[in-house]
Amino acid sequence: MGLSKGQKKRLYGNNIEAKTTIAPPAETAHKARTQSVRHDSVEANPESGKSFMFAGVAFVIAVLLMLYYYLWVLPEMSERAGTTISELKFWFDQQHALAVNQGLGRDMLVQYQYIHRSSGLIFPLIFAGAWVAMISASQFAKTVSRLMMAVPVLWALVFILGNFVLDAALANPATGPVGVAALLVAVRWVLFIACWAQLGWMAVRLVQGKIDAFSRGELKGQQPIR
Structure with a gap:
């Protein structure tokens, strides 16, 4: 009981x-x-922080190489040629290629070709690598991430291939592949603009994510909002 x-x-x-x-x-x-x-789980994710750090370093290096190539090397070639160098234009024709050929001369054309095989080869590879690292660190969905990575990779391929075709076109403007070189340079500019549009989208997405995390009290060192 x-x-x-x-x-x-x-x-x-x-x-x-x-x-x-x-x-x-x-x-x-x-x-x-x-x-x-x-x-x-939000705070204890060191891999994400390392990814963003690596992407940031790669981005700085890529921007410095870009400034060196577009604001130093190519303007100097334009000054030597007496006209805007072809790859700084969105489009050019046979007459412009002939003007560059005559303005540079044989010796400077050889030096221009060497630029395409040195800084003109290193710059697009590092630039594409930096963009791929930033896209990977942004943690998009797998399909979206692959589509976005294809843009900088394709840009690098078009950039490098275009330089070799451009060398052939400028070496012999009369019978060289001037039209193909002009098309590759135009595609290069379109893809280059698309890369920077991607960066803008990633930046907006990152800021929105931080704002949302702050509103939920999930930022590192922040007291949870009750």
């Missing part, structure tokens, strides 16, 4: 009530564990 409620109270005192009040409801405990796990 079991004890009555009054007998239990006289026998155990207030221990039963204390135990009852100390133990939190299951729903409250589950909610607290969920918030803790969620908060920790």
Whole structure:
């Protein structure tokens, strides 16, 4: 025969009530564990921070090479040729290729070809690598990520191939592949603009993500918003 409620109270005192009040409801405990796990998973992700750091370093190097190539090397070639060098124009024709050929002369054309095999080869590879690293660090969906990575990779391929075709066109404007070189340079500019459009989208997405995380109290070192 079991004890009555009054007998239990006289026998155990207030221990039963204390135990009852100390133990939190299951729903409250589950909610607290969920918030803790969620908060920790946001902060304890060092790989994401390393990815962004690597992408940032690669981006700085790529921008410096871009400035060197477009603001130093090619303008100097334009000055030597007495006209805007072909790859700085969005489109050019046979007459312009002939003007560059005559303005540079044989020796400077050889030097221009060497530029395409040195800084003109290193720059697009590092630029494409930096863009791929930034896209990877942004953690897009797999399909979206692959489509976005295809843009800088294709730009690098068109850039390098276009330089070799351009060398052939400028070496012999009369019978060289001037039209193909002009087309590759135009495609290069379109893809280059698309790369910077991607960067703008990634920047907006990153800022929006930080704002959303702040509103939820999930930023590192931030107190959770109650």
